[in-house]
Amino acid sequence: MSITLCYDFAMSDELDDPGLAAWKAFIFAHTAVVGRIERDLAAEGLVSLTWYDVLTALSGAPDHRLRLHELAQQVALSRSGLTRLLDRIEAAGYVRREPSPGDRRGAYAVMTAEGEAALLRAWPTYARGIAHYFSDHLSDEEKGVLIGALRRVRARTLTTREPDR
Amino acid sequence: MSITLCYDFAMSDELDDPGLAAWKAFIFAHTAVVGRIERDLAAEGLVSLTWYDVLTALSGAPDHRLRLHELAQQVALSRSGLTRLLDRIEAAGYVRREPSPGDRRGAYAVMTAEGEAALLRAWPTYARGIAHYFSDHLSDEEKGVLIGALRRVRARTLTTREPDR
DNA sequence: TAAGATTGAGTCCTCAATCTTC
DNA sequence: GAAGATTGAGGACTCAATCTTA
Numbered sequence: 030m031s032i033t034l035c036y037d038f039a040m041s042d043e044l045d046d047p048g049l050a051a052w053k054a055f056i057f058a059h060t061a062v063v064g065r066i067e068r069d070l071a072a073e074g075l076v077s078l079t080w081y082d083v084l085t086a087l088s089g090a091p092d093h094r095l096r097l098h099e100l101a102q103q104v105a106l107s108r109s110g111l112t113r114l115l116d117r118i119e120a121a122g123y124v125r126r127e128p129s130p131g132d133r134r135g136a137y138a139v140m141t142a143e144g145e146a147a148l149l150r151a152w153p154t155y156a157r158g159i160a161h162y163f164s165d166h167l168s169d170e171e172k173g174v175l176i177g178a179l180r181r182v183r184a185r186t187l188t189t190r191e192p193d194r
Numbered sequence: 195m196s197i198t199l200c201y202d203f204a205m206s207d208e209l210d211d212p213g214l215a216a217w218k219a220f221i222f223a224h225t226a227v228v229g230r231i232e233r234d235l236a237a238e239g240l241v242s243l244t245w246y247d248v249l250t251a252l253s254g255a256p257d258h259r260l261r262l263h264e265l266a267q268q269v270a271l272s273r274s275g276l277t278r279l280l281d282r283i284e285a286a287g288y289v290r291r292e293p294s295p296g297d298r299r300g301a302y303a304v305m306t307a308e309g310e311a312a313l314l315r316a317w318p319t320y321a322r323g324i325a326h327y328f329s330d331h332l333s334d335e336e337k338g339v340l341i342g343a344l345r346r347v348r349a350r351t352l353t354t355r356e357p358d359r
Numbered sequence: 360t361a362a363g364a365t366t367g368a369g370t371c372c373t374c375a376a377t378c379t380t381c
Numbered sequence: 382g383a384a385g386a387t388t389g390a391g392g393a394c395t396c397a398a399t400c401t402t403a
Binding site: 049051056059063064153161163167168169173174176177178179180186 | 206212215219224226228322331332337338341342347348
Binding site: 244271272274275278279282297298299300 | 373380
């Protein structure tokens, strides 16, 4: 992940100084906080953030099941990446694959009871990490600004469709 | 990287709702924007963000050189991770290793002229990405809040020393 | 032909063990 | 023994090619 950046080079025409400073603060903070939370989870033998994401996506889906390609999109992984990730999570017993009734090409990932239990086990240390490393250091006003600004940023970059890949 | 999260579980004692919403906005935005910038750089055959970080760290260091363990820390990589990364960047001709005069155990990474050129080539598309996907969508006030809040978050999580690893 | 999923090859990271020098 | 760096083994991701079904 990006830690350091650019810069004593000529500034870009399109990018101003506060814009660059905000970007640096953004990625530096991300690296620090996510790294710390990952290590806390690992230290207690809990599921990693990636596994957490998969289980959460399933947890929020109807019947706790999702088509593999939908799941891949939700966790921002390539299809093949998801295939292998799911192999590991399935081997751990937290999900199982089920054939799709209507379309014999496809499959569903379904969360098991063990998966739900793993999610619940991990949540307290995850929540503690978010609080201790992140939200405890923000005022209510700052939280509001972050929510508004960063949701907008995400929405705009997702809708700025690229050439297609 | 973490895309999705927790929750319709019981909230944590320590984590309030706006805190969680801010966290989600934060990591969702990061995934979207960084992913997009990485793809833009790759599409033009430029150095990845990781290589960029290494070259930038060297660019900002006295004499364009840094001890390997210092460099590892600056780019948030393990020592072995940095060793291998540097192998690749060195093979590309962007850095070279030099023995440390005072301490024969250690080595310096030194940026070459080619490395500096690669940095300069990548900067325009990187800057454009930061502007288009991130800072163009923020008001001046929001930039100010992000800078203040996220610098504080990073500083606190870096100083909250952990058991040591 | 195309869509869903998997496999093969290759990249890039980590931890633990090792080698060298302090 | 400890610090700096590398190596071995393995985990986890990507793109491109493949297989199956639509």
